[in-house]
Amino acid sequence: MHAGNCSPRLSRHAGRERGGVKKRTTSPEEPGAPAVGAVVLRGRDERSEPGIGACPRAAMDLFGDLRRMNKRQLYYQVLNFAMIVSSALMIWKGLIVITGSESPIVxxxxxxxxxxxxxxxxxxxxxxxxxxxxxxxxxxxxxxxxxxxxxxxxxxxxxxxxxxxxxxxxxxxxxxxxxxxxxxxxxxxxxxxxxxxxxxxxxYVGMVTIIMNDYPKFKYALLAVMGAYVLLKRES
The missing domain is CATH 2.10.109.10 (Umud Fragment, subunit A)
Known part of the structure; x- marks a missing residue:
């Protein structure tokens, strides 16, 4: 529902009868009416709760992007993600061979x-x-x-x-x-x-690793965001 720019003159004529049923529009000056320009969503004034629904909207946008992708696009993005992971593993194995160390970076x-x-x-x-x-x-x-x-x-x-x-x-x-x-x-x-x-x-570059080990939820959230970014990335 959208609140229009009501005026007192329009409100006086809003109570006319149509087909024997009287419909009445509440004037902005009447008690309980939302302020002019407010967005009414499911009976609540969104202005009173700033930022409400930001996280759900972001999640809905993410799933919406996934739904809009056809099977070929989804397959391509999954393949692209698998190639990135494989490349990282190959680089790591290459470093092991070059340095002679089983853990070349610690x-x-x-x-x-x-x-x-x-x-x-x-x-x-x-x-x-x-x-x-x-x-x-x-x-x-x-x-x-x-x-x-x-x-x-x-x-x-x-x-x-x-x-x-x-x-x-x-x-x-x-x-x-x-x-x-x-x-x-x-x-x-x-x-x-x-x-x-x-x-x-x-x-201090390794502080990210320490934080992820200390806070596993942060690690999983970061991996999920990176995976979603790769899957939803479009060709320029």
Whole structure:
């Protein structure tokens, strides 16, 4: 229903009878009448609730776009989305081969390496087996019983007579070394424990990953928005 621009003169003539049934239009001056220019939706004045229905309207627009797409267009957009995902996986596998690291890009999750690295920094790793581990290097290593790798600095090298090299690590911002983090009875790390060595970083870029891990609902919402954008994107 739309409210017109009523005037007192029109309201005086609005009560005339048609076919024996008297119809009466409420004047803007009468109690209970909506103000001139207000939009009446299901008996409520939308002006009194600013922004009402914004989210439902956005969802309706999204589903409306999906309904307007024919089968060929929908198939094309799904195929386009699958190609994007496949390309991302191929790039990731390519980085693994080039860098020699199973995780060529990692995010710093704690402040144990400050001031060298801060929480949220994005690290780029390499792990070439021919390169020896040196004291002072920053390495990412795995510890048995822990799912998340650790980023710390090598502080001591121990080389045995047979040429086998072991090393000890410590966080720059920690007071003690990492023996308390290793599995029970382990005092040194070996080359097989290393995921990679830090070769570069981007400050705070990884905060998005941390936020998505801390707030799973945000992660799912972001993925849904990205998927919907790809599906509904039109060719220019």
């Amino acid at each position: 995010v710093v999750l704690s402040g144990s390496m400050e001031p060298a690295f801060h929480r949220g920094d994005l690290l780029f790793l390499t792990n070439f087996h021919d390169d020896p581990i040196r004291a002072g290097e920053i390495v990412v290593f795995k510890v048995e019983g822990r799912d998340i790798p650790i980023v710390h600095r090598v502080i001591k090298i121990h080389e045995k007579e047979n040429g086998n090299i072991k090393f000890l690590t410590k966080g720059d911002n920690n007071e003690v070394d990492d023996r308390g983090l290793y599995k029970e009875g382990q005092n040194w790390l070996e080359k097989k424990d290393v995921v990679g060595r830090a070769r570069g970083f981007l400050p």
